[in-house]
Amino acid sequence: MPALGAALALAVSVLLTGPASAEEFRPNRVIVDYIEPRSESLQGVYERMKKSRVLEEFAQFLAPVRLPTTLRIWGAECYAYADWLAYYSPEEHAIHFCYEYVDRLEKTGAAGMTEEGFEPAQVLMGAMVGMLLHETGHALIDLLKVPVFGRDEDAADQIAEFIALQFDEDLAETITKGSSWFWLTDARTMLYLNDYADVHSTSMERFVTYLCLAYGDDPDRFKDLAEQFLKARAPHCKDEYRQVEKAFAKTILPYVDPSVLEEVRARRWFAPSMYEAAPPP
Numbered sequence: 508m509p510a511l512g513a514a515l516a517l518a519v520s521v522l523l524t525g526p527a528s529a530e531e532f533r534p535n536r537v538i539v540d541y542i543e544p545r546s547e548s549l550q551g552v553y554e555r556m557k558k559s560r561v562l563e564e565f566a567q568f569l570a571p572v573r574l575p576t577t578l579r580i581w582g583a584e585c586y587a588y589a590d591w592l593a594y595y596s597p598e599e600h601a602i603h604f605c606y607e608y609v610d611r612l613e614k615t616g617a618a619g620m621t622e623e624g625f626e627p628a629q630v631l632m633g634a635m636v637g638m639l640l641h642e643t644g645h646a647l648i649d650l651l652k653v654p655v656f657g658r659d660e661d662a663a664d665q666i667a668e669f670i671a672l673q674f675d676e677d678l679a680e681t682i683t684k685g686s687s688w689f690w691l692t693d694a695r696t697m698l699y700l701n702d703y704a705d706v707h708s709t710s711m712e713r714f715v716t717y718l719c720l721a722y723g724d725d726p727d728r729f730k731d732l733a734e735q736f737l738k739a740r741a742p743h744c745k746d747e748y749r750q751v752e753k754a755f756a757k758t759i760l761p762y763v764d765p766s767v768l769e770e771v772r773a774r775r776w777f778a779p780s781m782y783e784a785a786p787p788p
């Protein structure tokens with residue numbers, strides 16, 4: 508059994524060298540910076556992002572996680588990277604949160620109430636925080652060395668939505684609706700076979716993942732969207748939520764500082780009114 512032998516050898520080497528000592532993992536290790544964009548067209552978003560202080564609030568929101576190093580969150584112009592959304596760089600230990608993404612949210616999300624009942628300010632804030640949480644999922648997998656079966660991208664979505672559901676109901680609704688709305692909107696643009704070869708699940712699958720976890724956690728609150736979209740998935744959502752809960756408890760929760768978490772849970776976060784989008788042209 509060479510595979511088992513290799514696994515045992517790895518386990519022994521981990522035991523001999525030992526995991527990094529607990530003292531190195533500390534809370535309050537997230538810092539924020541805004542990099543001025545070169546493109547004139549993104550200047551407004553850059554100013555509005557800085558004024559809103561959404562990234563600073565997000566850094567405080569992540570304060571309870573004990574990290575082995577500083578995690579940086581940069582508001583930045585991303586040019587052609589990451590399809591102009593956001594990405595986590597393991598070399599820099601940094602989340603690049605693209606102004607292009609916020610620009611896209613402003614142009615598509617602020618257009619008014621949708622027929623599915625998505626409200627503009629809520630989807631704007633929720634889609635921003637949902638994307639930050641997805642990148643945080645990548646950062647936690649990297650920095651805490653969380654083992655993942657399946658694709659990192661699916662795990663990052665599950666971590667993001669699970670965290671969103673652990674605070675007050677308004678926050679759960681804002682992030683779930685924002686993330687859901689964004690992926691549902693994006694799903695409607697997927698036209699080519701190559702779109703299905705991506706490292707991510709398809710946008711429609713991502714939409715359903717966010718919604719299913721929320722519905723599994725709180726069926727009453729999310730039943731309207733669930734009835735429209737979950738169909739055959741709905742009966743499985745409670746189990747899906749429990750599966751993610753179990754994985755989170757075993758891999759990430761040991762790195763959450765209970766007293767800092769208590770402070771974070773006592774506060775309200777990410778009011779949709781916090782970010783003021785440009786008025787429609």
Ligand SMILES: [Zn+2]
Nearest residue numbers: 641645660663
């Ligand atoms: Zn990702």
